[in-house]
Amino acid sequence: MAKGRELKxxxxxxxxxxxxxxxxxxxxxxxxxxxxxxxVAARPYAAALREVIASLYDPELATQFPLLRQPTTVRRAAVxxxxxxxGLAGAFNANLIREARTLIDRLESEGTAVDLYAxxxxxxxxxxxxxxxxxxxxxxxxxxxxxxxAADLVDAAVKGFAAGTLDAVxxxxxxxxxxxxxxxxxxxxxxxxPPARDGGSAAAGPGRxxxxxxxxxxxxxxxxxxxxxxxxxxxxxxxxxxAGEQGARRTAMKxxxxxxNDVINGLRRQYNRARQAQITQEIAEIVxxxxxxxx
Amino acid sequence: MKTSIISPERVLFEGDVxxxxxxxxxxxxxxxxxxxxxVTLLGTGVLRLDAMDGGTRRxxxxxxxxxxxxDVIRIVTESATPVA
Numbered sequence: 060m061a062k063g064r065e066l067k068x069x070x071x072x073x074x075x076x077x078x079x080x081x082x083x084x085x086x087x088x089x090x091x092x093x094x095x096x097x098x099v100a101a102r103p104y105a106a107a108l109r110e111v112i113a114s115l116y117d118p119e120l121a122t123q124f125p126l127l128r129q130p131t132t133v134r135r136a137a138v139x140x141x142x143x144x145x146g147l148a149g150a151f152n153a154n155l156i157r158e159a160r161t162l163i164d165r166l167e168s169e170g171t172a173v174d175l176y177a178x179x180x181x182x183x184x185x186x187x188x189x190x191x192x193x194x195x196x197x198x199x200x201x202x203x204x205x206x207x208x209a210a211d212l213v214d215a216a217v218k219g220f221a222a223g224t225l226d227a228v229x230x231x232x233x234x235x236x237x238x239x240x241x242x243x244x245x246x247x248x249x250x251x252x253p254p255a256r257d258g259g260s261a262a263a264g265p266g267r268x269x270x271x272x273x274x275x276x277x278x279x280x281x282x283x284x285x286x287x288x289x290x291x292x293x294x295x296x297x298x299x300x301x302a303g304e305q306g307a308r309r310t311a312m313k314x315x316x317x318x319x320n321d322v323i324n325g326l327r328r329q330y331n332r333a334r335q336a337q338i339t340q341e342i343a344e345i346v347x348x349x350x351x352x353x354x
Numbered sequence: 355m356k357t358s359i360i361s362p363e364r365v366l367f368e369g370d371v372x373x374x375x376x377x378x379x380x381x382x383x384x385x386x387x388x389x390x391x392x393v394t395l396l397g398t399g400v401l402r403l404d405a406m407d408g409g410t411r412r413x414x415x416x417x418x419x420x421x422x423x424x425d426v427i428r429i430v431t432e433s434a435t436p437v438a
Contacts (some may be wrong), residue, residue: 106358
């Protein structure tokens with residue numbers, strides 16, 4: 060039974076692996092649910108901000124605000140590349156890194172200098188490996204990014220843009236479309252694209268058909284809300300990437316578990332066949348021996 | 355008055371109140387029913403809600419704005435934490 064014992068050992072080993080992947084799948088599922096709740100919980104704020112900015116925004120005011128400045132030539136841009144801190148999430152990080160690389164290559168081919176801000180151990184590790192200089196790195200963000208994290212991340216870029224040293228700021232993140240679809244996405248967060256005035260679907264808040272008393276003034280309110288809008292775009296990217304990471308990990312671990320099942324089934328079949336062959340052979344030997352004696 | 359307090363992370367409060375006292379950028383502003391439509395910037399300080407049952411709730415807020423119209427109040431702030 061030499062072969063049988065070896066097969067037994069391999070089955071055992073695959074079963075142990077399956078135990079781990081199944082656990083990781085379940086952990087990722089529950090973490091994803093919570094991350095998803097955070098994505099949803101962040102929506103009212105984004106909607107309220109968008110609505111008020113849209114109602115206050117006036118193209119004539121645009122020239123007054125540094126954050127709405129539309130540079131004709133982009134000499135220097137910042138790219139904020141989000142990745143996760145942990146692996147075993149399938150192609151999740153590879154996709155995000157590829158998206159960031161494509162963007163950087165495109166910008167550089169257009170003659171734009173690129174300041175790269177890498178967030179997440181995976182991205183930082185990759186860019187360090189290929190020797191790409193990074194202006195800033197962050198690897199301390201948790202599964203639960205906060206609005207403060209987003210502010211810390213983007214405030215330097217906002218200042219740079221307002222001062223004119225940066226002409227554009229991009230963020231590369233995983234959009235959380237659904238648990239199984241988290242495509243890498245590039246959004247330009249600066250210059251701010253003012254949200255369009257929509258037809259009045261914003262049922263959540265007070266109606267907009269009012270003549271608001273604006274204290275201190277439309278300009279001052281807009282001036283203080285635009286940076287908040289940019290910060291919120293980054294916050295949204297952070298929570299969506301966090302949720303997407305768990306979704307991608309869940310899918311990867313589910314595939315690994317299914318694969319382990321297939322392998323174990325195959326090995327079990329082989330094992331049973333070997334066992335049966337051995338029994339048949341033993342019987343044949345006994346029968347043969349008995350026949351030789353009685354013959 | 356229907357009031358909600360919204361931070362980037364979540365909606366902290368949603369419900370009916372009798373009065374709101376908010377830390378506007380230039381001092382406190384009080385909102386009672388039938389207030390004129392208004393949008394004002396907020397500063398840093400304590401926001402007070404007087405509930406229908408006579409109790410009060412307080413939140414530390416910083417930045418953002420308060421919007422009121424048709425007895426619906428929205429406090430949209432960059433950071434809000436309930437005062438214990």
